[in-house]
Amino acid sequence: MAEQQKQKKPRGKARVISGKCIACGARCQSVCPVNGVEMSEQGEPIIEAQKCIGCVKCVKACPAGALEMFYTPEELAIIASFEKHGGEEMDEEEVERRRRIAAYRGVWVFIEQNDGEAAKVSWELTGVGRELADQLGVPLSAVIIGSGVERLADLAFSYGADQAYLVDNTVFRQYRTEPFLEVMCRLIDKHKPEVVLMGATGMGRDLAGAVATRVKTGLTADCTSLGIDGKGNLMQTRPAFGGNIMATIMCDRFRPQMATVRPHVMPMPQQRPGRTGTIIHESCPICESSIFTRVLEVITEKGAKDKVDVAGAEFIVSGGRGLMAKENFAMLEELxxxxxxxxxxxxxAVxxxxxxxxxxxxxxxxxxxxxxxxxxxxxxxxxxxxxxxxSDAIxxxxxxxxxxxxxxxxxxxxxxxxQVVPALTARVREMKSRAAA
Ligand SMILES: Cc1cc2nc3c(=O)[nH]c(=O)nc-3n(C[C@H](O)[C@H](O)[C@H](O)COP(=O)(O)OP(=O)(O)OC[C@H]3O[C@@H](n4cnc5c(N)ncnc54)[C@H](O)[C@@H]3O)c2cc1C
Structure with missing residues (x-):
């Protein structure tokens, strides 16, 4: 493998400023590590340029400021480019990588929907996406893919989005990985967002993983908080090592930075009906015949209607090992x-x-x-x-x-x-009947 060419910051050469030397007694000569300083009969230094390694020791040692560093125009141009990159030494590949990353701008939230009904987690993410976009000083965009879903753009604006990329076509009536992956990757390639957020739902987990793999970037799943660091990178925090620590994960070398967040982790933002934004209609030339999968029938999960939605509940009474037995949960049911x-x-308990x-x-x-x-x-x-x-109150x-x-x-x-739970239940009952009377 060819050795990588690191571009070193030029060090320049020392030179004498005419008329300033005070013949202090060869301090510059005594500190030179390469014997590159000769002294004239008058006690003034003569720098041997071919020996000078640009260590600056003589410049620092001179009590009269009679020495300075000298750079060629080419060296000065390289120094200017270093300063532009924060003074770090970078190889060509690093400079190119940074240039590529700088082309990505904006925060995106994928609006998950089913039959035109948006998943609540998408609005929760729009709320946190708004905060991230404000910190970065960039627009917040909603990405809406479906069939007959234009009205979701207005909802996205009301929750804080500035614009919505809308791909509306019957091909996208039901979620399938392949066409959604294709359209997401095309949009990312075209508009280059720096952050892409999706819900950690069945759909979001499937799509986010596929997109990250295709666009060759990092993805942090199940984040519990998101923020921006001093360099404008996304800080993605999630439990790690079985939940024993919280890890903040960065994807500072690739774009976009992708994260999924579970429903109810982020607060629901305040809706501002009437807030407007720009709809950007995008077409995606995918036809049904080019997609490998077909949805033949949608079968609703048996008993789904009777299923308890713990995640969406406003009041939850939870029991643990302290309940001692299954039948004791009847007491919690009552409360x-x-x-x-x-x-x-x-x-x-589970x-x-x-x-x-x-x-x-x-x-x-x-x-x-x-x-x-x-x-x-x-x-x-x-x-x-x-x-x-x-939870609001625990x-x-x-x-x-x-x-x-x-x-x-x-x-x-x-x-x-x-003793406590039955007493609480009795008290709630009493208060309710008093209020009803
Ligand atoms: C990778 C991983 C993932 C996990 N994921 C989850 C998860 O999603 N959710 C989860 O809950 N756990 C999870 N756990 C397990 C978790 O570590 C704990 O073991 C579990 O939460 C303990 O459940 P508990 O509090 O019901 O039981 P215990 O820890 O045994 O606590 C029982 C409590 O009941 C109290 N008690 C007993 N009798 C009474 C009484 N009569 N009146 C009042 N108090 C009483 C006791 O003082 C005690 O504090 C996970 C663990 C791992 C390693």
Whole structure:
């Protein structure tokens, strides 16, 4: 492999400024590491240019400022280019890479939709995308791909987008990896966004991975927070090593920087109806016959209607190992019903077979952000906390006053849940009947 040519910052050569030498006694000569300084009979230095290595020691040693560094015009041009790149030494490839990266600008949010209905996570991402775009001083764009989906552009503007790339064609009526991948990659190639965000849903996870692979960039999945560093790179934070640490991951050498975020992790932004933006109609020459997959029928998941949506609930009563048995969850059901909420649980409760997996809250379960989260007999392991700590209010019931759940709790009740939960339910009932009277 050819050795890479590093472009070194030119060091120049020392030279004497005529008439300034005070014949101090050859200090310049004594510090020169290469014996490149001769002294004249008058005690003035004569620099041997071919020996000078540009170490600047003589210039610094001279008490009269009679020495200076000298650069050729070519060397000065190289120095100017170094200054432009923050004074770092760079090889040609690095300079080219930076030039390529600088061509990417803007924050994009992929608006996931099903039958023209946008996934809520897309608006949550529009909210955080707005903040990132403001920090970077760039526009926020929504990418809308579907059939008959133009009205989603207005919604995207109302949630903070400045513009919307709209690809509206019957080919995109239902999600399929191949055509969506093709259109996303074409748009990225054409408009070069620096950041692309997608929901960490079935669709988002499928598409984001495929796009990142095709455009040869990095992707951080399931981020829990996003920010911009001092150099304008995206800081993508997510749990790592089984949730024991939070890692901030950067993709500073490639563009776009891609991240997925799970539903309910980011807050829903305030909608501003009437806010306007620009729709950019994009065509994508993909025809049905060129796509390998066909959607023959859409089968709705059995029992999907009756399924509990823990992630979307406003009130959640969650139980952990402290519940001791499956039948004790009836007590939580009662409280949840009074509050108009649902029952969730820790992984321990799910692993014990007391709850179905779709009710698990935490790192390997759902991320929730209810108005009130009541944690009953849950210790507060980090893997549980990452899924619920952004709830508006957290009420923790635990008999162990040192349980970590109390560190995130808004209200903590140290006591036996078998006494506290029924008492709470009775109190809620009483208040409701008083209010109804
Ligand atoms: C990779 C990985 C992913 C994970 N993902 C998840 C996840 O998504 N969600 C999750 O929850 N966990 C997850 N875990 C597991 C997590 O580490 C904990 O083991 C789990 O959350 C503990 O569940 P718990 O709090 O119900 O049980 P415990 O930790 O056993 O806590 C039980 C609590 O109940 C209290 N208690 C007992 N009896 C009573 C009583 N009568 N009244 C009041 N309090 C009582 C105890 O004081 C104790 O604090 C994950 C672990 C790993 C390694």
């Amino acid at each position: 949840a019903e009074e509050l108009g909420g649902v029952v969730g649980g820790s992984r321990s 692993d014990a077979g007391w709850l179905s997996q779709d009710r698990q809250v935490g790192q390997t379960g759902k991320t929730v952000r209810p108005k009130i989260y009541i944690a009953c007999g849950i210790s507060g392991a980090i893997q549980h906390l990452v899924g619920m700590q952004d 009420i923790a019931i635990n008999r162990d006053s040192d349980a970590p759940i109390f560190e995130v709790a808004t209200f903590g009740i140290v006591g036996d849940l078998f």
